[in-house]
Amino acid sequence: MQQSTNQMICCSEHEMEAQLVILDQEMTQKQRLLCTECISKMEGNYRFLGFQKIKQIIEENQNLKNQVIDNVINQRRDIIQKFQIQIDSYRSIQIQKFDNIISQTNFWIQNLNEIKQKYQSSNFCKEFEILLQNNMQFSQIDEQQIYKDLQQELTSLISNYQPKLAHELNELMETSKLFQATYSIFECFENEEISAFQLDQITPKVEIKYMNKFEKQDEWCYAIQFDKKGQRMISTSNKDIKLWSFNQGKIQLIQQLKGHLNNVTCLLFTPQSNCIISGSYDHTLRCWNINEQNQLISQSTFKEHSGKIHCMILNQLGDQLISSSKDKSIKIWKFDQSVNGLQLQQSLSKHQNEVYSVSLNQSETLLASCGRDQQIIIWKKDQFNKWQFNQIVTQSIQDFGKKLLFLNDDQLIWVSSNNNLEKNSIWFYESKEGVLMENKEKAIHLDGDPNLDYISFPIQYNKEKNLLIVRHKQIIYLLRQSLKGKFVIFAKLPCQDENSYGALSNDGRYLVFWDCLYQNKNKSNGKYLVYELSYK
Template sequence: MFKPEMIENEKDFSCSQGHNLPVVTIALDPNISMNQRLLCTECLENTDLGAKVVGLKKIISLIEEGQIKKMEKVQYLVTSQIQLIEQLHCLVDQMKSLAIQQFDQSISILKEWIQSLQQKGQQYRYSFQEELQIMLQKQNKADDQLQFLTYEIQQINHCLTSKLHPKLEQFNTFKGYTKCKELLSNLELSSQKFNKSQLQEQGFQQQPNDEKQVIIKKHEIRLKLIDQSVKQLELCKVIVFDSSGSIMISTQMYDIKVWSFLNGTIKLVKTLQGHTSWIQCLVYSKKQNSFISCSSDETIRCWQQMNQTEWISSQPYQEHTNFVRCIILNQNEDLLFSGSGDKSIKVWRVDFNQNQLTFLYSLDKHNDFVTSLSLNQSENQLVSCACGQNEIIIWERTENDQFKFKYFVKQSIQEYGLKVKFIKDNQFIWITGGKQIDKIYVFELEQGVFQENQDKTIQLTKNEQIFDEYCFPIIYNKERNLIIVRHKTYIYIIREINDGNYKIQDQLNCNTYDIYGAITNNGQYLVYWDDKEQGYSIYELLNQ
């Protein structure tokens, strides 16, 4: 059984009086600070207590019982899904002799699946102090950590289903195929039922699922659908374009696909292989026919075009110790910044001519995995955000051209976000990523510090059912005054109307969670992949 782990060590607790005696009692008074609630034997003798006190062991036990009950829900979900996966394992193993190589690969996927689910359940941790605060104040708030854990389990299921599905499809006439599909369907249904039960516990209401639509009013930009004929069953998480808009790069799980792009139509040119896990981000050079990729395999690669159909990869560069989730280049394209699940930002020297990177130094201040990076136009400041509350950091370039930690940006809400983007030297935007708040917040430089301008906050379509995703970053096209924001099931077209105020011009509801895309550098075309269409949708952005 999964067992939650308390972050703090009981032996490290000390009273506010500095008596150097073990803490034995907790004062249940929500109006005093956390440290003042911790009492040793000498505190009990010398302090006039007006609040109820409870033994430390007792309160630890009560909190631990609550955490165990939460983990029982996750345990039930993981156990039931593992049972279904093990049934899949047995069926695939029976068919193994008919196609040894394909089914051996399928079995490896299933083992990876089980291991990923088990590891996810074992990562659950909680804070004694935070849980005590919730208990004392009798807060009835949504358990974001549990919600995010179940969301990540669903993402694992989605990813591994995408890997397994094409292998099984090759044998759709075999006995046992129908049963495999049934088990995969049951697996998805069990996740949906569990998630629905959690939503009902927290009083969430299902929102209507409108048909996919483009909301077009009397705006300066309208979207015209060009093509949806190119299909791809496997997940695509990233799309980028070269500077001319004639080459499009996308992903297919571990692979990179190179397409020719002409007048809103795409044609596959080449599939590139090298990464050994999901590709998370791509960045294309605006000066050369080269791009850089990063992956869940913890590595970064440079890719250089040799001729119309041939590309070469650099060695895999590994300085991170977890998924590499985001990368950006500076304007001169001699520096690369990479953010990772190891909570760090790495800075690299780039040499596209030699198709290589050189690691320079690390920026380490975040408390959770880094999901988004952006340089201001002067490139003397870097903003980053991580998947946690109050996790926006400003880094400043020093005289020796190295970036150093400046400060955490103060926020008015306790919510995490996954995407941040500088729009001007003195302004950046940040998007909420949780279930409770659906807004874009604008931060502006005031007296040398970035501060939230609440008057400029942009309300997005409310959706309390799902989290946002970081793999479709904010796109800003200065020439056309365009900001493209993907948030939950929507893609928004936003423009500045005056003095740093912004307005949503159009929005496209894709009615699905998995949406990943980009626009051409001239802002003429929007291309995205989504799992509802299971293919690429190409729109032209027209001036009305």
């Protein structure tokens, strides 16, 4: 849209103010804008957002662009202004030094003239007396004595003025060096441009394409997961689990499974992709086997939690499962892949309220958890492979977050979820001497929204593709890490509601999420949306 966001934008047919925008790339810009008259006559199943929401997103994006431009221009302007001030200061110093040198040399010349006048002055009476003593004959002038007398006074002048002039000249040379150092700031601009060029070369751009294919599902979806090869996808449908085939962005339902007594909230493929583990509001975990006919069969049910399951993760080998729950506990399970069974090994109790999210660091020596008690707790594995309490992370804000993730061994991110607009941020915590500490400089502020963030749609991170995905409230943020180590938002995908849940395929090529505009009990107008990511 070329119009100003403050200008009223109307639909082309009725010339009335637009109320909705259809999110269909195949339509023209004019066809996408709907007024109240258009809405009353609208037929078909379209994905759309309110015009004011689109306007807000555009304005926020423009504000971000303006901030970037302001930062770049203002930073350079400030440096140049400082350069001007410094040069003006150097000029004043130089002028003062030159004035001092000229003044000292003038005094020196004046002293020389005084010596000259002293030795050239003639006293008639004295000279006549000498002439009489020599029988009116002038004796030969003793040049050597004259030189000797002059040299004594000239040497005295040199001893007086030369050190002063040398001092002033040395200070001039030092000022010249300072000037050279000040000029080097322009080299920073050149280096910065080179770094930006290198960043473009090393970090390829990402193109995001909506595939214009969706699968309708009115029932609520709380979790989506891909298998290792990206050929199968599982999702939830209220109490049921759906198994899909996934081929180049096209999804096709294979099977719908029943078994849980309440909404299914968590899903995992095991590393070998021959088993699925599910967690539910019915307080249970279930293991499902995938047979040779690509059918899921429920194997066993495990109930050790006394509250709804919020989060599940597997270690890299796939032999340990960690679950968190509304019952304030974290359960550590041994997973036996030969029988697709779980055995409780340990229960961690430190949180004072429900535990929303857990994450392992890269070497699996640390476990992080966060909950409604506004605490981030770090657990450490001991020599007996048991998890022990390690620390409560100190935070600059008091808020509960529902998502966290270790990016590597020493860096953890946590997303605030409250309705306080000033606290909407991705917060970074880094290990210093074995203690995780907040790094405020890396915090990323997110768009304002008075709603709460929801648990599902966990943080997605593909290190190989340098891609971080965070769904916060009604926006999916796509971020990449710069060469300086700071994550930067490069794209935003708007959702129709904060109840949007999704996943990134393991190869980083596809982002699938379930989105809806309204909900009524366990029904909605939800659908699965597929985006393709191309790395150029």
